[in-house]
Amino acid sequence: MAAFPVFAVTVDVVALTIRDEVLSVLLVRRGEEPFAGRWALPGGFTRADEDLEHAAYRELAEECHVTRDDLLLEQLRTYGAPGRDPRPERVVTVAWIALGAHLPEPTAGTDAAEARWWPVEEALSMPLAFDHAQILADGVERARAKLEYSTLATSFCPREFTLRDLRRVYETVWGSELDRSNFQRKVLGTEGFLTDTGRYAEGRRGRPARLYRAAGIQGAVLHPPLLRG
CATH class of the missing domain: 1.10.10.10 (Winged helix-like DNA-binding domain superfamily/Winged helix DNA-binding domain)
Incomplete structure (x- = not known):
């Protein structure tokens, strides 16, 4: 029986809120390679004994101190193009969108140098890490479409x-x-x-x-x- 290649699974979250009447997204500045110093969506590797949804909530709790009661979380889509992550091991990510009112000021987690809310239009023009610019664009359009x-x-x-x-x-x-x-x-x-x-x-x-x-x-x-x- 042929062996299948091993790959890692991460979660990335498009967390949206409205701050000062501007649609804003949570970004973290990476403190480690790859893309050290680059802004990215909050996220990380899932643990071996962890559900994907729980991993998304955990990452948000680490970066923004929010709980399940603070927001609406739903799965966006899966991104698995070869080379989307420059690390030797192939990495597939399950992306989520999280929506909440008056979400708190974020604090950087263990592997992030900084965390802050950015106006969505500004964030969409930034050179984000990995394929996070595409994930962000997809998440914003999902939110806009679902309002209809x-x-x-x-x-x-x-x-x-x-x-x-x-x-x-x-x-x-x-x-x-x-x-x-x-x-x-x-x-x-x-x-x-x-x-x-x-x-x-x-x-x-x-x-x-x-x-x-x-x-x-x-x-x-x-x-x-x-x-x-």
Whole structure:
């Protein structure tokens, strides 16, 4: 029986949040070779007794001190092109996207020199390590596309939020301004999207705005979808 070549498996995470009304991604500056000094997505090798999803959560906990309750995590895709990692052993990575509201300031892990949030548009233009520029681009497009047909946008909101807060999420992630009246009509007319708390936001100018919560499961399918344009 022919022996199959041995390869390593890693996880890489496209962690997205909104900071100062800008869609931002978590990057770490590598402290070790390969690509020492280059910015990269947080990630690392999976342990022999470790589930892939658990590995993704562990890497995020090490870099950003977040837990499962802080974000929505889902698998993006697998990247395994020969030569994507310059190390002698072939390395296949399982990429994930992680979305959360007001995620904390990161701290560099054991093999990173620095960690920080970067505006997505700036990060997309950077020479990231490995094939992380492609993984980042794929993750950002996945997030933008999923906002059209799922309740994913609520992952970027606090537990209770106004319609303006939610609209600003769409505008920030999509990079385009939305008509307020049309957006409100579509959102409130979509069953299973929002739950009215019966309360109002305090400390804001003008007429108090109603507070809502996500209804049901984050990422549930929307029908009809909210289209970008």
